[in-house]
Amino acid sequence: MPGTSNGASGNGNGRPALLRSDLMRLATAGSVDDGKSTLIGRLLHDAKAILADQLDDLHGRDGALDLSRLTDGLRAEREQGITIDVAYRYFATAKRSFILADTPGHVQYTRNMVTGASTADLAIVLVDARNGVVEQTKRHAFIAALLGIPHVVLAVNKMDLVDYDEQVFDRIVTDFSAFARRLDVRDVAFIPMSALEGDNVVDRSEAMGWYAGLPLLEHLETVQIAADRNLDELRFPVQYVIRDHATDYRGYAGRIASGVVRPGDEVLVLPGGQSTTVEAIDTLDGPLDEAVPPLSVTLRLADDLDISRGDLICGPADRPSLERELTADVCWMADAPLRPRGRYLIKHAAHTVAVMVDELVDRVDVHTLDREGAPPELALNDIGRVRLRTARPVAFDPYARNRATGSFIVIDEATNETVGAGMIVPAPARA
């Protein structure tokens, strides 16, 4: 497949014309004061992802280039000088295409950051070198860990304002490492930089010869992400049944959530528990010998079973939990609080199920990040652990093992709004 009819070659714009690049999803966290907008502007500017007409828009009233203006999307925001929501930016190098979810740091930060972080492979957490690791830094790192982002970059920004002092950087590395040990973050990189001056963003800093690591962009290009996927346990939520009466075709369409599937594999269908064999993996381009996450394919099965949307096809040995009760960390996103005995819908994988809140187990104190037991409610932007009872059995995995079958959104049936996001945790051992 590499190098099909695409004959374009490299170009002065730094953007690739080659097909062979992979995709990385980034989330940024930090407040305006940390220089986040300037960092993103610098990254896009130096990676030459900003085109001439957009550049024209980035000059402030005094005519100077203001890279932070790039991230202001809507007129409502420009008029009020705020950022409302998650904005998505796109840039690419010869090695990788990037999707960057830019989330603001104001009052609705938790809801927005959780949203941006939910799909991210890597989070960039910004620190002002003058202030070091502060409460907000810890909060951002906590959310990155909670959302299961496998890679974190601690961007120690504004090094120009501390005279590019190595000791300042080292102290921040020590502080953050001590905190990160409490979290389940697999890979943390520390990069000293000045987004304003362009040090260590795209180009290596001449002022910080003591730093032996990579500049940010090169780090982003080389972090290994393919291995982050779970290729062990097959999970295939049946999304849609394709029936063609003319050809008597019946196939189960969906996306591989985890694992690898091949024709001839023995599989199990939940919640029914029927066993069957994969006959073929169909695509418009012909049958496949194997399919990996996150491909969208259509499975044909050897036996004529009653399978519909919401069922889960999995491997026979490594089954998910199949329960009418689950425990999850929930980020609450609505003004009306979540309370015990509340009834909601959850959308999980390819099905929607009614749930009732059986118990509010705890709530995370956003200042100390400690968990306090039995809170009366979860308010907007609160994160807490809840126990839910479901109207019918749900097949799920812990979020830490499987982002696709371990996550759900909470929907208020009265308003149809999305009011929460849930990450399933392993059930507590029963006495």
Add this chain to the structure above:
Amino acid sequence: MGTHDLTHLEVLEAEAIHIMREVAAELSKPVLLFSGGKDSIVLLRLAEKAFRPAPFPFPLMHVDTGHNFPEVIAFRDRRVAELGERLVVASVQESIDRGRVVEETGPRASRNRLQTTTLLDAIEEHEFDAAFGGARRDEERARAKERIFSFRDDFGQWDPRRQRPELWSIYNGRIRKGEHVRVFPLSNWTELDVWQYIAKERLEVPTIYFAHEREVFRRDGMLYAISPHVQLIDGEEPFTESVRYRTVGDMSCTGAVRSTATALHDVVAEIAATKITERGETRADDRVTEAAMEDRKVAGYF
């Protein structure tokens, strides 16, 4: 075999197919907006990938301003016939004839804004509850903040401050009767991704995307086609130039770019090296005010 690494195009394709199947599964009467432009051509291929060998579980719809390039209309009809799918044409001319909208006058008249009424009327008439569009977030700053499932109220309006949080790839498509969702499977694609995909899939596109000789005139720094739908203003002189189009819209508000790219790989190379955005270079409809797209989207535009 060996590695399980996927290219960015394979990942974007898988995401878009997943989105289309979610809509087909959860909404009762979707429609796919097909203009004959490159983005909606990609949508059609993705729909084939999502639903074949069965027919699409939705019709296609074109909002026809009557000011389209004839090459594009011919292409539209041919492509629909090849696919064997059903096309609904919603006509701006009919909206004018029925008095739903009033035609703009003068040399800068455009039917661009009128399309919104025609589109919303057609959605209501056919009781569509979801409409797939080919919009991408890299196109424009208002679009960068729009959800993949973009909720519209009874009046077809978009409220940027009241968007539903969209996490993982779990989409909330629940609506009340009379409301609808606009769904953008190409949200995460860039212009270059679209062209690379067209090359990879060997998709046919209308001939106006390739360099050709055309009689044009210059206005506001852009080249426009001479057509029955535009009047020249004093000082504007027609001349012949080798041009191609980066976007397909009305003849009255879509600018051409100077180009000698006659083959697909030339076009891909040109896009990869471009220094100006797609809409900035070729769309007069975005130039009216700084927030032109935001305003039109709020009112129910594509």
